[in-house]
Amino acid sequence: MMRLAALGMSHETNTFARGATGYAAFERSGILRGEEIVRAYRDSHATMAGYLEAGERHGVEIVPLVFFRTDPSGLIARDAFERIVEELLHLLRERGPWDAILLAQHGAAVADGYPDADGEIVSRVRALVGPKIPIGLSLDLHTNLSQRMVDGATVTVLYRTNPHVDPRPRAAECAELIVRTVRGEIRPVQALETPPVVINILQQYTGAEPMRGIMADADAVIRRPGMLSAGVAEGYPYADVPEMGMAFLAVHDGDPSAARDAARWMARRAWDRRGEFQGHSVPPEQAITTAMAAPKGPVVLMDVGDNIGGGSPGDSTILLATAQKLRARGLLVSVYDAQAVAACIAAGVRSLVTLAVGGKTDDRHGAPVEVTGIVRTISDGRFEEPTPRHGGQRFFDAGPTVVLDTTDSHTLVLTTERIASISLEQMYSIGIRPEDRRIVVAKGVVAPRAAYEPIATQILLVNTPGVTTADLSRFTYHRRRRPLYPFEPDAAY
Numbered sequence: 261m262m263r264l265a266a267l268g269m270s271h272e273t274n275t276f277a278r279g280a281t282g283y284a285a286f287e288r289s290g291i292l293r294g295e296e297i298v299r300a301y302r303d304s305h306a307t308m309a310g311y312l313e314a315g316e317r318h319g320v321e322i323v324p325l326v327f328f329r330t331d332p333s334g335l336i337a338r339d340a341f342e343r344i345v346e347e348l349l350h351l352l353r354e355r356g357p358w359d360a361i362l363l364a365q366h367g368a369a370v371a372d373g374y375p376d377a378d379g380e381i382v383s384r385v386r387a388l389v390g391p392k393i394p395i396g397l398s399l400d401l402h403t404n405l406s407q408r409m410v411d412g413a414t415v416t417v418l419y420r421t422n423p424h425v426d427p428r429p430r431a432a433e434c435a436e437l438i439v440r441t442v443r444g445e446i447r448p449v450q451a452l453e454t455p456p457v458v459i460n461i462l463q464q465y466t467g468a469e470p471m472r473g474i475m476a477d478a479d480a481v482i483r484r485p486g487m488l489s490a491g492v493a494e495g496y497p498y499a500d501v502p503e504m505g506m507a508f509l510a511v512h513d514g515d516p517s518a519a520r521d522a523a524r525w526m527a528r529r530a531w532d533r534r535g536e537f538q539g540h541s542v543p544p545e546q547a548i549t550t551a552m553a554a555p556k557g558p559v560v561l562m563d564v565g566d567n568i569g570g571g572s573p574g575d576s577t578i579l580l581a582t583a584q585k586l587r588a589r590g591l592l593v594s595v596y597d598a599q600a601v602a603a604c605i606a607a608g609v610r611s612l613v614t615l616a617v618g619g620k621t622d623d624r625h626g627a628p629v630e631v632t633g634i635v636r637t638i639s640d641g642r643f644e645e646p647t648p649r650h651g652g653q654r655f656f657d658a659g660p661t662v663v664l665d666t667t668d669s670h671t672l673v674l675t676t677e678r679i680a681s682i683s684l685e686q687m688y689s690i691g692i693r694p695e696d697r698r699i700v701v702a703k704g705v706v707a708p709r710a711a712y713e714p715i716a717t718q719i720l721l722v723n724t725p726g727v728t729t730a731d732l733s734r735f736t737y738h739r740r741r742r743p744l745y746p747f748e749p750d751a752a753y
Contacts, residue, residue: 280334575625613635
């Protein structure tokens, strides 16, 4: 039976975030090996689930080796990166030979000394297995896609939705193309086009223009004769690397010129729409005022600057402090604050506590805010999301979690671990129904939409400060391409 190895390291690196991401961060998130991968991902909607599904569908053996992941955060420490890559390569050597390799990467990883960490991994795997073994690469839509990644892989497939609700089918697609390659049914050739343009995070929702039309172009390319796959990389603007920005990929069965023409066609059409790529957000006071005046809730406020899914710490107090200042009521917000959780647990359920919450990780996200409230619930913070949500993960662990009802009528969900606002099950598991709330703060931009859009009467993108702010002029880039639109408005393509 055909044997395919499945393994990888998934990390979205915010190079503007403080602190390095060490090996311990991956250990806390849970490094999975062998059957642990099957148990965690078989019934999920994530990339590894798609690889496993493809094995059953096509009658081949998928051998899960190891999978490293942790939440978006700062630069990966060099020793951590080398340790991770060494285990990847060691297992490939020891458990082989292989008919093909399936890599589960993100595409926006940056390590100390390796600006294109994903490209480095693909290149090292290629060097190990040689030029003839097919390598499949399934990537996040936010990849800063590099030529090195594409050159090292036989087939590269990108998510096509944001929020990312399709990692499983895209990974299954990637695996199918690799299986067909091994069987000699197809001869994939890839073409990458990288116009000098960045699309702001505010405009990256694939359910609305301009991304809806851009993704429709990719669908049109896929329908061309002989085309095997096509994708658009929105890029990840919080990684200061040369590849930062949009990219367009086409995979054809045997015709390099057809692949190149398709990639360039998509890129040109997107470039012609670059004036639509900046988006609009509102300042915190306007957001709270608008939510207070709304006839019905919940009004969902996307806390752009504290986007946990983009590398922010999750303990911003900007919107909470603004709500206090404006005497708003009925705010529901989660705050990463292990110290506050510990204090509430020590006090016990139904206790009245006064404490300073949030603002402890990075002063760019606000200062600690004093609140007084009743400890309503203490939970272990674990919950399960069975339906497709951003990223496809099924099992979540926010660590010991506390629900605090404040005396000024707000509800704070205090967590010990950072947890992105991508599942209503986080709230349901601790007895909260977000749909019954007046104002809900979701820490993100696009990722929370899959969960919160169905219950929201209105969604506002809030221009909060932080390491994921929508205002890219606040960052000092040293490695990005130049010229690059919109930083250099006269950039040409």
